[in-house]
Amino acid sequence: MEGSMNTRTDTDFTPVDQELYEKAFQLLDPTTEPAAPAASAAPAAPVNRPAAAPVRPTGPVEKTLTDALAFLDTYGWTKYTLIHPAGARCSIGALRAAAGARNAAYCDAGNLLLDEARRQHGTQWKSVPSWNDSHTGAQVRSVWEAAIQRAHHMNI
Template sequence: MNTRTETGFTPIDPDLYARAFQFLDPAPEPAAPALPAAPAQVPLTAVPPVRLTGPVEKTLTDALAFLDTHGWARGTLIHPEGARCSIGALRAAAGARNSAYCDAGNLLLDEARRQHGTKWQSIPSWNDSHTGAQVRSVWETAIRRAHHLNI
């Protein structure tokens, strides 16, 4: 048998692969000196501002909830079954004829005049001359106005 052991290949440098990989994946550069960590910045808008319900808005909201619970009436302050007219609901919600009661009544009457004309001189006369849906619309709009005015 005649086997040649010489291949004729050029011998290679054993560190050739190591140098090639250094070109592909160079060693990281020395890190810059660490700076002191800055304190965490908390954005000022992270927490929404707290908005408190004003006394007029609360009185109007409570009065409408009273009407929803006990019923709405016309022609009487308090119906024998517990329903009330708008002024009766305001009185029940306010608990007394205080400034919130007066301001809520003025706002309610003003909204009634906006929606149904300026001829209404009092809440009872307006309440007794309109449907439940019309009265409710005035209540809801007055509550939104009180909320917008933050009163």
């Protein structure tokens, strides 16, 4: 369904029997002390709470980029080789480790990373490895962080 989302803010809830409600929770969690019964039998005034913002799941591209950057943070970043003998990886090596396979998320994450590298460092870069090998760790990290933010904002 395209267009606007219709969200109801009014409810047609039946008033809750407070004692029954408390008993149900006590049965679910017997370590909880039973609450004292309410002094009056009058129903409590309804509480209007703002609806919580829905939690958006992380998209596969954002997850791949985030996991790859975490990999670089854990094992180290390197130039001129996919995997350094000590475990550090270049940007492509980290993407491969995070994605687990050359799947769609891997390809899209690599394309987004290269696009961000071109935004920050010029359009002459033809590949992630050539860009990775020509920059400092701080410059590479800046591109990774910006690519993650873009993936997040694009919801991919």
